[in-house]
Amino acid sequence: xxxxxxxxxxxxxxxxxxxxxxxxxxxxxxxxxxxxxxxxxxxxxxxxxxxxxxxxxxxxxxxxxxxxxxxxxxxxxxxxxxxxxxxxxxxxxxxxxxxxxxxxxxxxxxxxxxxxxxxxxxxxxxxxxxxxxxxxxxxxxxxxxxxxxxxxxxxxxxxxxxxxxxxxxxxxxxxxxxxxxxxxxxxxxxxxxxxxxxxxx
Amino acid sequence: xxxxxxxxxxxxxxxxxxxxxxxxxxxxxxxxxxxxxxxxxxxxxxxxxxxxxxxxxxxxxxxxxxxxxxxxxxxxxxxxxxxxxxxxxxxxxxxxxxxxxxxxxxxxxxxxxxxxxxxxxxxxxxxxxxxxxxxxxxxxxxxxxxxxxxxxxxxxxxxxxxxxxxxxxxxxxxxxxxxxxxxxxxxxxxxxxxxxxxxxx
DNA sequence: GTCTATAGGCAGATAGAC
DNA sequence: GTCTATCTGCCTATAGAC
Numbered sequence: 001x002x003x004x005x006x007x008x009x010x011x012x013x014x015x016x017x018x019x020x021x022x023x024x025x026x027x028x029x030x031x032x033x034x035x036x037x038x039x040x041x042x043x044x045x046x047x048x049x050x051x052x053x054x055x056x057x058x059x060x061x062x063x064x065x066x067x068x069x070x071x072x073x074x075x076x077x078x079x080x081x082x083x084x085x086x087x088x089x090x091x092x093x094x095x096x097x098x099x100x101x102x103x104x105x106x107x108x109x110x111x112x113x114x115x116x117x118x119x120x121x122x123x124x125x126x127x128x129x130x131x132x133x134x135x136x137x138x139x140x141x142x143x144x145x146x147x148x149x150x151x152x153x154x155x156x157x158x159x160x161x162x163x164x165x166x167x168x169x170x171x172x173x174x175x176x177x178x179x180x181x182x183x184x185x186x187x188x189x190x191x192x193x194x195x196x197x198x199x200x201x
Numbered sequence: 202x203x204x205x206x207x208x209x210x211x212x213x214x215x216x217x218x219x220x221x222x223x224x225x226x227x228x229x230x231x232x233x234x235x236x237x238x239x240x241x242x243x244x245x246x247x248x249x250x251x252x253x254x255x256x257x258x259x260x261x262x263x264x265x266x267x268x269x270x271x272x273x274x275x276x277x278x279x280x281x282x283x284x285x286x287x288x289x290x291x292x293x294x295x296x297x298x299x300x301x302x303x304x305x306x307x308x309x310x311x312x313x314x315x316x317x318x319x320x321x322x323x324x325x326x327x328x329x330x331x332x333x334x335x336x337x338x339x340x341x342x343x344x345x346x347x348x349x350x351x352x353x354x355x356x357x358x359x360x361x362x363x364x365x366x367x368x369x370x371x372x373x374x375x376x377x378x379x380x381x382x383x384x385x386x387x388x389x390x391x392x393x394x395x396x397x398x399x400x401x402x
Numbered sequence: 403g404t405c406t407a408t409a410g411g412c413a414g415a416t417a418g419a420c
Numbered sequence: 421g422t423c424t425a426t427c428t429g430c431c432t433a434t435a436g437a438c
Contacts, residue, residue, distance in 0.1 A: 011421080029231050030316045032413065046422050048415065103312065106375075111304065111312035113374040115231045125375040151391065156384045159372075160365060163385050167368020168360075173314040174307075174326040183357045184364050190352065191392075212403080233431065247404050249433065 012050050014040065020061055024102035028058055028112050028120075055117040062123035065105045066130065069093075073134050083142030084193040090135070091185035094165045098172055098181050107166040132158045142192075149194045161188055213251045215241065221262055225303035229259055229313050229321075256318040263324035266306045267331065270294075274335050284343030285394040288362075291336070292386035295366045299373055299382050308367040333359045343393075350395045362389055 018039050022031040033044040033054070051057035076089045097104060106127040113121060135158035142148025150157045168184035219240050223232040234245040234255070252258035277290045298305060307328040314322060336359035343349025351358045369385040 026315050027228070027230070027313055029228070030313070033415090034412075042421095043423060044414085045416085045424080049421060052415090054414065107368075107371060108312055110371045110374050111309055112228055112231070114227050121375070125377070128372055128375050152384075152388060156388060159369075159381050159384050160388050163368035163372055163381060164361060164365040165368065166371055167308075167364035167366065170308060170311045170367055170371060171329055171360075171364055173311050174322065174329050176326070180360050180364060183353075183360050187353060187357060187361050234433090235430075243403095244405060245432085246406080246434085250403060253433090255432070 011042075011046075015047060015050055015057075016061060016064055019057060020065065020105060021102065023058075023061060024097075024105050024108055027108055029115060055119060058117065058120045059123055062106065062109065062120055062127065066123065066127040069127070070130060070134075077138075082147045083138055083145060084147045084189075086138055087142070087148065087192060088189050090138070090161075091165065091188060094169060095178070095181050095185055098169050098178055103169050103173075104166060107169055110166075111170075128162065131162060135161055146194070148192050150192055157192070164188060212243075212247075216248060216251055216258075217262060217265055220258060221266065221306060222303065224259075224262060225298075225306050225309055228309055230316060256320060259318065259321045260324055263307065263310065263321055263328065267324065267328040270328070271331060271335075278339075283348045284339055284346060285348045285390075287339055288343070288349065288393060289390050291339070291362075292366065292389060295370060296379070296382050296386055299370050299379055304370050304374075305367060308370060311367075312371075329363065332363060336362055347395070349393050351393055358393070365389060 015036060018036050019031060022035055033047050037044045037047055047057075051060065072093060073090070076086050080086045080089055094104065106124050109116060109120065109124045110128075113124065116124070132155070136154045139148060139150065139154035139157050143150070143154065164184050165181070165188070168181040172178060172180045216237060219237050220232060223236055234248050238245045238248055248258075252261065273294060274291070277287050281287045281290055295305065307325050310317060310321065310325045311329075314325065317325070333356070337355045340349060340351065340355035340358050344351070344355070365385050366382070366389070369382040373379060373381045
Protein backbone atom coordinates (compact mmCIF):
# COMPACT_ATOMS: atom_id res chain seq x y z
CA UNK A 1 0.00 0.00 0.00
CA UNK A 2 1.03 3.58 -0.54
CA UNK A 3 -0.11 4.72 2.89
CA UNK A 4 2.59 6.22 5.05
CA UNK A 5 1.09 6.50 8.51
CA UNK A 6 -1.57 4.48 10.19
CA UNK A 7 -4.55 6.42 11.42
CA UNK A 8 -3.48 9.65 9.71
CA UNK A 9 -4.58 10.91 6.32
CA UNK A 10 -2.04 11.69 3.66
CA UNK A 11 -0.53 15.14 3.21
CA UNK A 12 -3.11 16.14 0.64
CA UNK A 13 -6.05 15.59 2.93
CA UNK A 14 -4.23 17.14 5.87
CA UNK A 15 -3.77 20.28 3.77
CA UNK A 16 -7.47 20.25 3.05
CA UNK A 17 -8.27 19.84 6.74
CA UNK A 18 -6.17 22.83 7.76
CA UNK A 19 -7.30 24.99 4.85
CA UNK A 20 -10.94 24.15 5.47
CA UNK A 21 -10.82 25.30 9.05
CA UNK A 22 -9.01 28.50 8.09
CA UNK A 23 -11.57 29.30 5.40
CA UNK A 24 -14.49 28.62 7.71
CA UNK A 25 -13.03 30.94 10.33
CA UNK A 26 -11.37 33.68 8.25
CA UNK A 27 -12.61 33.34 4.68
CA UNK A 28 -11.01 32.06 1.49
CA UNK A 29 -9.34 35.34 0.58
CA UNK A 30 -7.90 35.79 4.06
CA UNK A 31 -6.42 32.32 4.15
CA UNK A 32 -2.93 32.11 2.63
CA UNK A 33 -0.54 29.37 1.61
CA UNK A 34 1.78 30.78 4.28
CA UNK A 35 -0.88 30.19 6.97
CA UNK A 36 -1.35 26.56 5.99
CA UNK A 37 2.37 25.91 5.61
CA UNK A 38 3.20 27.43 8.99
CA UNK A 39 0.56 25.36 10.76
CA UNK A 40 1.69 22.14 9.09
CA UNK A 41 5.41 22.79 9.46
CA UNK A 42 6.13 22.54 5.74
CA UNK A 43 6.88 25.14 3.07
CA UNK A 44 4.59 26.93 0.66
CA UNK A 45 6.32 25.22 -2.25
CA UNK A 46 5.21 21.84 -0.93
CA UNK A 47 1.61 23.01 -1.00
CA UNK A 48 1.95 24.04 -4.63
CA UNK A 49 3.02 20.48 -5.42
CA UNK A 50 -0.33 19.16 -4.16
CA UNK A 51 -2.45 22.06 -5.37
CA UNK A 52 -0.90 24.04 -8.26
CA UNK A 53 -2.99 27.13 -7.60
CA UNK A 54 -5.33 28.50 -4.99
CA UNK A 55 -8.30 27.95 -7.29
CA UNK A 56 -7.62 24.21 -7.43
CA UNK A 57 -7.25 24.07 -3.65
CA UNK A 58 -10.48 25.97 -3.22
CA UNK A 59 -12.38 23.78 -5.62
CA UNK A 60 -11.17 20.61 -3.88
CA UNK A 61 -12.20 22.17 -0.58
CA UNK A 62 -15.78 22.75 -1.70
CA UNK A 63 -16.31 19.44 -3.48
CA UNK A 64 -14.96 17.48 -0.51
CA UNK A 65 -17.11 19.49 1.90
CA UNK A 66 -20.21 18.98 -0.25
CA UNK A 67 -19.55 15.24 -0.51
CA UNK A 68 -19.12 14.91 3.25
CA UNK A 69 -22.29 16.91 3.80
CA UNK A 70 -24.21 14.61 1.49
CA UNK A 71 -22.84 11.62 3.41
CA UNK A 72 -24.13 13.14 6.64
CA UNK A 73 -27.54 13.64 5.07
CA UNK A 74 -27.63 10.02 3.95
CA UNK A 75 -26.79 8.89 7.47
CA UNK A 76 -29.61 11.03 8.85
CA UNK A 77 -32.06 9.57 6.36
CA UNK A 78 -30.96 6.05 7.31
CA UNK A 79 -30.82 6.49 11.10
CA UNK A 80 -33.91 8.53 11.83
CA UNK A 81 -37.27 6.99 11.17
CA UNK A 82 -39.54 10.00 10.89
CA UNK A 83 -39.16 13.32 9.11
CA UNK A 84 -39.45 15.41 12.26
CA UNK A 85 -36.37 13.84 13.81
CA UNK A 86 -34.51 14.10 10.54
CA UNK A 87 -35.19 17.83 10.55
CA UNK A 88 -33.84 18.05 14.08
CA UNK A 89 -30.72 16.17 13.04
CA UNK A 90 -30.32 18.45 10.03
CA UNK A 91 -30.40 21.56 12.21
CA UNK A 92 -27.99 19.92 14.64
CA UNK A 93 -25.32 19.81 11.93
CA UNK A 94 -25.33 23.59 11.67
CA UNK A 95 -25.28 24.03 15.42
CA UNK A 96 -22.27 21.74 15.81
CA UNK A 97 -20.31 23.55 13.08
CA UNK A 98 -20.82 26.88 14.80
CA UNK A 99 -19.87 25.46 18.18
CA UNK A 100 -16.48 24.70 16.60
CA UNK A 101 -16.27 28.44 15.85
CA UNK A 102 -16.75 27.80 12.14
CA UNK A 103 -19.18 29.07 9.57
CA UNK A 104 -20.62 26.71 6.98
CA UNK A 105 -17.85 26.56 4.36
CA UNK A 106 -20.27 27.38 1.57
CA UNK A 107 -21.98 30.10 3.59
CA UNK A 108 -18.61 31.80 4.00
CA UNK A 109 -17.86 31.36 0.31
CA UNK A 110 -21.28 32.74 -0.58
CA UNK A 111 -20.24 36.01 1.06
CA UNK A 112 -17.03 36.03 -0.99
CA UNK A 113 -18.86 34.79 -4.07
CA UNK A 114 -18.06 37.74 -6.37
CA UNK A 115 -14.32 37.32 -5.81
CA UNK A 116 -14.14 33.54 -6.32
CA UNK A 117 -12.82 31.74 -9.40
CA UNK A 118 -15.57 30.37 -11.62
CA UNK A 119 -14.91 26.73 -10.75
CA UNK A 120 -15.46 27.48 -7.07
CA UNK A 121 -18.65 29.41 -7.72
CA UNK A 122 -20.15 26.48 -9.56
CA UNK A 123 -19.20 24.10 -6.76
CA UNK A 124 -20.75 26.39 -4.14
CA UNK A 125 -23.97 26.79 -6.15
CA UNK A 126 -24.10 23.02 -6.49
CA UNK A 127 -23.83 22.58 -2.72
CA UNK A 128 -26.92 24.70 -2.10
CA UNK A 129 -28.79 23.01 -4.92
CA UNK A 130 -28.19 19.51 -3.51
CA UNK A 131 -28.90 20.75 -0.04
CA UNK A 132 -32.26 22.16 -1.07
CA UNK A 133 -33.10 19.00 -2.99
CA UNK A 134 -32.61 16.87 0.10
CA UNK A 135 -34.74 19.21 2.20
CA UNK A 136 -37.53 19.33 -0.37
CA UNK A 137 -37.65 15.55 -0.36
CA UNK A 138 -37.70 15.48 3.45
CA UNK A 139 -40.44 18.09 3.65
CA UNK A 140 -42.56 16.36 1.03
CA UNK A 141 -42.37 13.05 2.83
CA UNK A 142 -43.01 14.68 6.19
CA UNK A 143 -46.09 16.45 4.90
CA UNK A 144 -47.46 13.24 3.42
CA UNK A 145 -46.83 11.33 6.65
CA UNK A 146 -48.29 14.12 8.75
CA UNK A 147 -45.11 14.52 10.81
CA UNK A 148 -44.30 17.94 9.34
CA UNK A 149 -46.63 20.87 8.68
CA UNK A 150 -45.95 24.08 6.79
CA UNK A 151 -47.62 26.59 4.50
CA UNK A 152 -46.45 27.23 0.94
CA UNK A 153 -44.49 24.72 -1.10
CA UNK A 154 -41.73 22.36 0.11
CA UNK A 155 -39.35 24.39 -2.10
CA UNK A 156 -40.20 27.62 -0.29
CA UNK A 157 -40.00 26.01 3.13
CA UNK A 158 -36.63 24.50 2.22
CA UNK A 159 -35.25 27.90 1.25
CA UNK A 160 -36.46 29.40 4.48
CA UNK A 161 -34.73 26.68 6.48
CA UNK A 162 -31.41 27.08 4.66
CA UNK A 163 -31.57 30.88 4.82
CA UNK A 164 -32.44 30.91 8.52
CA UNK A 165 -29.68 28.47 9.49
CA UNK A 166 -27.00 30.08 7.32
CA UNK A 167 -28.01 33.52 8.51
CA UNK A 168 -28.05 32.41 12.13
CA UNK A 169 -24.44 31.20 11.82
CA UNK A 170 -23.48 34.47 10.18
CA UNK A 171 -24.92 36.81 12.80
CA UNK A 172 -23.81 34.58 15.68
CA UNK A 173 -20.29 35.92 15.24
CA UNK A 174 -20.98 39.53 16.24
CA UNK A 175 -23.33 38.24 18.96
CA UNK A 176 -20.38 36.33 20.37
CA UNK A 177 -22.31 33.26 21.39
CA UNK A 178 -24.50 30.46 20.03
CA UNK A 179 -27.79 31.86 21.26
CA UNK A 180 -28.98 32.86 17.78
CA UNK A 181 -28.37 29.50 16.11
CA UNK A 182 -29.80 27.65 19.10
CA UNK A 183 -32.92 29.81 19.06
CA UNK A 184 -33.37 29.61 15.29
CA UNK A 185 -32.91 25.84 15.16
CA UNK A 186 -35.41 25.43 17.97
CA UNK A 187 -37.96 27.69 16.30
CA UNK A 188 -37.66 25.94 12.95
CA UNK A 189 -38.32 22.57 14.53
CA UNK A 190 -41.18 23.76 16.72
CA UNK A 191 -42.84 25.53 13.80
CA UNK A 192 -42.62 22.59 11.44
CA UNK A 193 -43.32 19.73 13.83
CA UNK A 194 -46.96 19.57 14.91
CA UNK A 195 -47.53 19.27 18.64
CA UNK A 196 -48.76 15.70 18.36
CA UNK A 197 -45.55 14.69 16.62
CA UNK A 198 -43.18 15.86 19.35
CA UNK A 199 -41.51 13.51 21.77
CA UNK A 200 -42.18 15.60 24.84
CA UNK A 201 -44.15 18.70 25.84
CA UNK B 202 -20.42 77.70 3.64
CA UNK B 203 -17.72 75.14 3.04
CA UNK B 204 -19.76 73.21 0.51
CA UNK B 205 -18.19 72.91 -2.92
CA UNK B 206 -20.90 71.54 -5.16
CA UNK B 207 -24.63 71.86 -4.90
CA UNK B 208 -26.47 68.59 -4.62
CA UNK B 209 -23.25 66.56 -4.27
CA UNK B 210 -21.61 65.41 -1.06
CA UNK B 211 -18.03 66.29 -0.26
CA UNK B 212 -15.09 64.07 -1.13
CA UNK B 213 -15.21 62.32 2.21
CA UNK B 214 -18.76 61.11 1.78
CA UNK B 215 -18.14 60.22 -1.86
CA UNK B 216 -15.29 57.99 -0.70
CA UNK B 217 -17.65 56.36 1.76
CA UNK B 218 -20.26 55.84 -0.97
CA UNK B 219 -17.81 54.10 -3.29
CA UNK B 220 -16.19 52.08 -0.51
CA UNK B 221 -19.55 51.01 0.85
CA UNK B 222 -20.68 49.58 -2.45
CA UNK B 223 -17.38 47.77 -2.93
CA UNK B 224 -17.55 46.24 0.53
CA UNK B 225 -21.14 45.13 0.08
CA UNK B 226 -20.26 43.44 -3.21
CA UNK B 227 -16.74 42.13 -2.58
CA UNK B 228 -16.05 42.32 1.14
CA UNK B 229 -13.91 44.62 3.26
CA UNK B 230 -10.69 42.69 2.77
CA UNK B 231 -11.16 42.49 -0.99
CA UNK B 232 -11.73 46.21 -1.32
CA UNK B 233 -8.56 48.23 -1.70
CA UNK B 234 -7.59 51.89 -1.65
CA UNK B 235 -6.56 51.38 -5.28
CA UNK B 236 -10.09 50.27 -6.20
CA UNK B 237 -11.66 53.35 -4.64
CA UNK B 238 -9.06 55.72 -6.08
CA UNK B 239 -9.42 54.33 -9.60
CA UNK B 240 -13.19 54.64 -9.52
CA UNK B 241 -13.06 58.22 -8.24
CA UNK B 242 -10.22 59.36 -10.48
CA UNK B 243 -7.99 60.41 -7.60
CA UNK B 244 -4.89 58.86 -6.04
CA UNK B 245 -4.54 56.54 -3.08
CA UNK B 246 -2.64 59.22 -1.19
CA UNK B 247 -5.67 61.49 -1.31
CA UNK B 248 -7.72 58.78 0.37
CA UNK B 249 -5.23 58.55 3.20
CA UNK B 250 -5.72 62.27 3.81
CA UNK B 251 -9.40 61.67 4.55
CA UNK B 252 -9.00 58.31 6.27
CA UNK B 253 -5.52 57.70 7.75
CA UNK B 254 -5.90 53.94 7.79
CA UNK B 255 -8.24 51.29 6.52
CA UNK B 256 -9.54 50.66 10.03
CA UNK B 257 -10.75 54.26 10.30
CA UNK B 258 -12.40 54.04 6.90
CA UNK B 259 -14.08 50.80 7.86
CA UNK B 260 -15.32 52.15 11.16
CA UNK B 261 -16.79 55.23 9.47
CA UNK B 262 -18.42 52.95 6.94
CA UNK B 263 -20.22 50.92 9.58
CA UNK B 264 -21.30 53.77 11.81
CA UNK B 265 -22.69 55.73 8.86
CA UNK B 266 -24.51 52.65 7.58
CA UNK B 267 -25.95 51.91 11.00
CA UNK B 268 -27.12 55.51 11.41
CA UNK B 269 -28.80 55.51 8.01
CA UNK B 270 -30.43 52.18 8.84
CA UNK B 271 -31.80 53.60 12.07
CA UNK B 272 -33.15 56.58 10.15
CA UNK B 273 -34.96 54.22 7.79
CA UNK B 274 -36.44 52.39 10.76
CA UNK B 275 -37.66 55.66 12.26
CA UNK B 276 -39.33 56.55 8.95
CA UNK B 277 -41.05 53.17 8.88
CA UNK B 278 -42.30 53.64 12.42
CA UNK B 279 -43.63 57.08 11.54
CA UNK B 280 -45.19 56.26 8.17
CA UNK B 281 -46.84 52.91 8.79
CA UNK B 282 -49.69 52.80 11.22
CA UNK B 283 -49.80 49.13 12.17
CA UNK B 284 -47.10 46.65 13.07
CA UNK B 285 -47.87 44.27 10.21
CA UNK B 286 -47.11 46.88 7.57
CA UNK B 287 -44.01 47.97 9.45
CA UNK B 288 -42.76 44.40 9.26
CA UNK B 289 -43.41 44.38 5.53
CA UNK B 290 -41.51 47.63 5.14
CA UNK B 291 -38.65 46.23 7.22
CA UNK B 292 -38.33 43.18 4.97
CA UNK B 293 -38.53 45.42 1.91
CA UNK B 294 -35.30 47.13 2.94
CA UNK B 295 -33.39 43.88 2.66
CA UNK B 296 -35.00 43.01 -0.66
CA UNK B 297 -34.08 46.38 -2.17
CA UNK B 298 -30.44 46.09 -1.03
CA UNK B 299 -30.09 42.70 -2.69
CA UNK B 300 -31.72 43.94 -5.88
CA UNK B 301 -28.83 46.41 -6.10
CA UNK B 302 -26.54 43.36 -6.04
CA UNK B 303 -25.37 44.19 -2.53
CA UNK B 304 -25.30 42.29 0.72
CA UNK B 305 -26.18 44.01 3.98
CA UNK B 306 -22.93 45.80 4.87
CA UNK B 307 -22.94 44.32 8.36
CA UNK B 308 -23.91 40.87 7.10
CA UNK B 309 -20.84 40.92 4.87
CA UNK B 310 -18.68 42.15 7.72
CA UNK B 311 -20.11 39.46 9.99
CA UNK B 312 -18.60 36.88 7.63
CA UNK B 313 -15.23 38.65 7.83
CA UNK B 314 -15.63 39.29 11.53
CA UNK B 315 -12.53 37.40 12.72
CA UNK B 316 -10.27 39.45 10.46
CA UNK B 317 -11.66 42.89 11.31
CA UNK B 318 -10.03 45.50 13.55
CA UNK B 319 -11.59 45.70 17.00
CA UNK B 320 -13.25 49.07 16.41
CA UNK B 321 -15.12 47.67 13.42
CA UNK B 322 -16.23 44.56 15.29
CA UNK B 323 -17.79 46.65 17.99
CA UNK B 324 -19.59 48.81 15.44
CA UNK B 325 -20.95 45.72 13.65
CA UNK B 326 -22.11 44.13 16.89
CA UNK B 327 -23.82 47.38 17.77
CA UNK B 328 -25.70 47.39 14.45
CA UNK B 329 -27.27 44.02 15.15
CA UNK B 330 -28.04 44.98 18.72
CA UNK B 331 -29.94 48.12 17.68
CA UNK B 332 -31.60 46.23 14.87
CA UNK B 333 -32.88 43.56 17.23
CA UNK B 334 -34.03 46.17 19.71
CA UNK B 335 -36.21 47.85 17.10
CA UNK B 336 -37.69 44.53 16.03
CA UNK B 337 -38.40 43.45 19.59
CA UNK B 338 -40.28 46.68 20.15
CA UNK B 339 -42.21 46.22 16.91
CA UNK B 340 -43.09 42.62 17.74
CA UNK B 341 -44.18 43.48 21.26
CA UNK B 342 -46.47 46.22 20.06
CA UNK B 343 -47.84 44.04 17.28
CA UNK B 344 -48.64 41.23 19.67
CA UNK B 345 -50.41 43.58 22.05
CA UNK B 346 -52.44 45.11 19.23
CA UNK B 347 -53.23 41.71 17.74
CA UNK B 348 -51.73 42.58 14.36
CA UNK B 349 -48.81 40.17 14.77
CA UNK B 350 -48.81 36.62 16.09
CA UNK B 351 -45.86 34.38 16.95
CA UNK B 352 -44.77 31.71 19.41
CA UNK B 353 -41.87 32.19 21.81
CA UNK B 354 -40.60 35.57 22.91
CA UNK B 355 -40.27 38.77 20.85
CA UNK B 356 -36.50 38.42 21.31
CA UNK B 357 -36.50 34.96 19.75
CA UNK B 358 -38.79 36.00 16.91
CA UNK B 359 -36.58 39.02 16.23
CA UNK B 360 -33.49 36.85 15.94
CA UNK B 361 -35.27 34.54 13.56
CA UNK B 362 -36.27 37.45 11.34
CA UNK B 363 -32.76 38.90 11.22
CA UNK B 364 -31.17 35.50 10.64
CA UNK B 365 -33.61 34.57 7.88
CA UNK B 366 -33.22 37.87 6.03
CA UNK B 367 -29.43 38.02 6.36
CA UNK B 368 -29.15 34.38 5.37
CA UNK B 369 -31.47 34.85 2.41
CA UNK B 370 -29.26 37.63 1.08
CA UNK B 371 -26.20 35.46 1.59
CA UNK B 372 -27.44 32.39 -0.27
CA UNK B 373 -29.08 34.47 -2.99
CA UNK B 374 -25.68 35.04 -4.52
CA UNK B 375 -24.98 31.43 -5.55
CA UNK B 376 -28.63 31.09 -6.55
CA UNK B 377 -28.07 33.94 -8.97
CA UNK B 378 -31.44 35.59 -8.48
CA UNK B 379 -33.68 37.17 -5.85
CA UNK B 380 -36.04 34.21 -5.48
CA UNK B 381 -34.71 33.27 -2.03
CA UNK B 382 -35.04 36.70 -0.45
CA UNK B 383 -38.43 37.24 -2.08
CA UNK B 384 -39.66 33.89 -0.80
CA UNK B 385 -38.24 34.34 2.70
CA UNK B 386 -39.60 37.87 3.08
CA UNK B 387 -43.02 36.66 1.96
CA UNK B 388 -43.01 33.74 4.35
CA UNK B 389 -41.95 35.85 7.32
CA UNK B 390 -44.81 38.26 6.74
CA UNK B 391 -47.41 35.59 6.11
CA UNK B 392 -46.35 33.64 9.20
CA UNK B 393 -46.42 36.63 11.52
CA UNK B 394 -49.45 38.46 10.19
CA UNK B 395 -52.74 36.75 11.08
CA UNK B 396 -55.13 36.24 8.16
CA UNK B 397 -57.59 38.81 9.50
CA UNK B 398 -54.86 41.42 9.56
CA UNK B 399 -53.91 41.19 5.90
CA UNK B 400 -54.98 43.72 3.32
CA UNK B 401 -56.06 41.17 0.73
CA UNK B 402 -56.65 37.42 0.56
C1' DG C 403 -6.49 68.68 -0.69
C1' DT C 404 -4.27 66.30 -4.12
C1' DC C 405 -0.22 64.99 -6.27
C1' DT C 406 4.42 61.90 -7.33
C1' DA C 407 7.35 58.72 -5.58
C1' DT C 408 8.53 55.19 -2.74
C1' DA C 409 8.98 52.26 1.28
C1' DG C 410 8.11 47.66 3.35
C1' DG C 411 5.45 43.68 3.61
C1' DC C 412 2.95 39.77 2.13
C1' DA C 413 0.42 37.50 -1.55
C1' DG C 414 0.52 33.56 -5.10
C1' DA C 415 3.58 31.28 -7.93
C1' DT C 416 7.93 29.04 -10.19
C1' DA C 417 12.78 26.97 -10.92
C1' DG C 418 15.72 23.78 -9.77
C1' DA C 419 18.46 21.12 -6.12
C1' DC C 420 17.97 17.09 -3.24
C1' DG D 421 7.66 15.18 -2.11
C1' DT D 422 9.90 18.68 0.07
C1' DC D 423 13.29 22.03 0.15
C1' DT D 424 15.76 27.03 -0.75
C1' DA D 425 15.65 30.93 -3.30
C1' DT D 426 13.51 34.12 -5.95
C1' DC D 427 10.10 36.66 -8.90
C1' DT D 428 6.33 39.70 -9.74
C1' DG D 429 2.52 42.05 -8.24
C1' DC D 430 -0.52 44.23 -5.07
C1' DC D 431 -1.31 45.82 -0.52
C1' DT D 432 -1.34 49.67 3.20
C1' DA D 433 1.03 53.52 4.38
C1' DT D 434 4.23 57.69 4.41
C1' DA D 435 7.19 61.82 2.89
C1' DG D 436 7.28 65.81 0.81
C1' DA D 437 6.24 68.95 -3.34
C1' DC D 438 2.57 71.86 -5.09
